[in-house]
Amino acid sequence: MNICVFCSAAELDAVYTDAARAFAELLGKRGHSLVWGGSDSGLMKVVADGVQGAGGRLVGISVEFLRASARAGADEMIVTADLAERKALLLDRADAVVVMVGGTGTLDEATEILELRKHGMHAKPVVILNTAGFYDGLRQQMARMEAEGFLPLPLAKLVSFAEGAEEALELLGA
Numbered sequence: 554m555n556i557c558v559f560c561s562a563a564e565l566d567a568v569y570t571d572a573a574r575a576f577a578e579l580l581g582k583r584g585h586s587l588v589w590g591g592s593d594s595g596l597m598k599v600v601a602d603g604v605q606g607a608g609g610r611l612v613g614i615s616v617e618f619l620r621a622s623a624r625a626g627a628d629e630m631i632v633t634a635d636l637a638e639r640k641a642l643l644l645d646r647a648d649a650v651v652v653m654v655g656g657t658g659t660l661d662e663a664t665e666i667l668e669l670r671k672h673g674m675h676a677k678p679v680v681i682l683n684t685a686g687f688y689d690g691l692r693q694q695m696a697r698m699e700a701e702g703f704l705p706l707p708l709a710k711l712v713s714f715a716e717g718a719e720e721a722l723e724l725l726g727a
């Protein structure tokens with residue numbers, strides 16, 4: 554499978570990097586390809602290193618203003634003109650999406666993919682990897698959206714939450 558991963562570009566604590574490495578190595582060992590933002594920084598680098606080191610393929614979708622931080626040695630590296638084009642291509646090249654811990658960039662990517670799914674523009678599975686309970690707050694917020702009628706479909710049909718790497722890949726059938 555081509556698995557798109559959204560995750561932080563920041564340098565993070567071992568609780569996050571260890572979990573990201575474990576997920577990436579499993580992805581690579583199972584022969585999947587990583588589709589990601591293409592940067593060689595922070596958790597994005599940890600994931601790319603883990604997948605490549607375990608024999609997986611790397612497909613980077615960078616953007617012109619971040620061209621300088623694109624990873625050398627990816628199997629494919631595409632540079633888009635802007636963030637909107639990049640997000641469209643990240644989804645286009647993926648069979649499934651995993652959202653790992655991240656900041657506003659990750660949240661932007663995740664909500665766009667969920668919004669497109671909500672409107673039936675794609676049916677690719679989306680899993681939020683809830684490392685160390687990082688997304689407990691988001692999960693609670695989404696449960697409230699569902700309970701109070703803000704979602705036009707059951708939350709479970711929009712997104713799944715996984716606590717670890719094995720569960721995330723199982724939810725994707727990967």
Ligand SMILES: C/C(=C\CNc1ncnc2c1ncn2[C@@H]1O[C@H](COP(=O)(O)O)[C@@H](O)[C@H]1O)CO
Binds near residue numbers: 558590
């Ligand atoms: C140039 C520096 C860092 C590089 N920054 C990014 N490189 C590539 N992709 C990025 C970068 N920042 C955001 N993205 C995309 O959003 C997600 C990460 O954002 P977050 O806010 O860190 O969670 C990630 O999935 C990327 O696709 C040094 O300044």
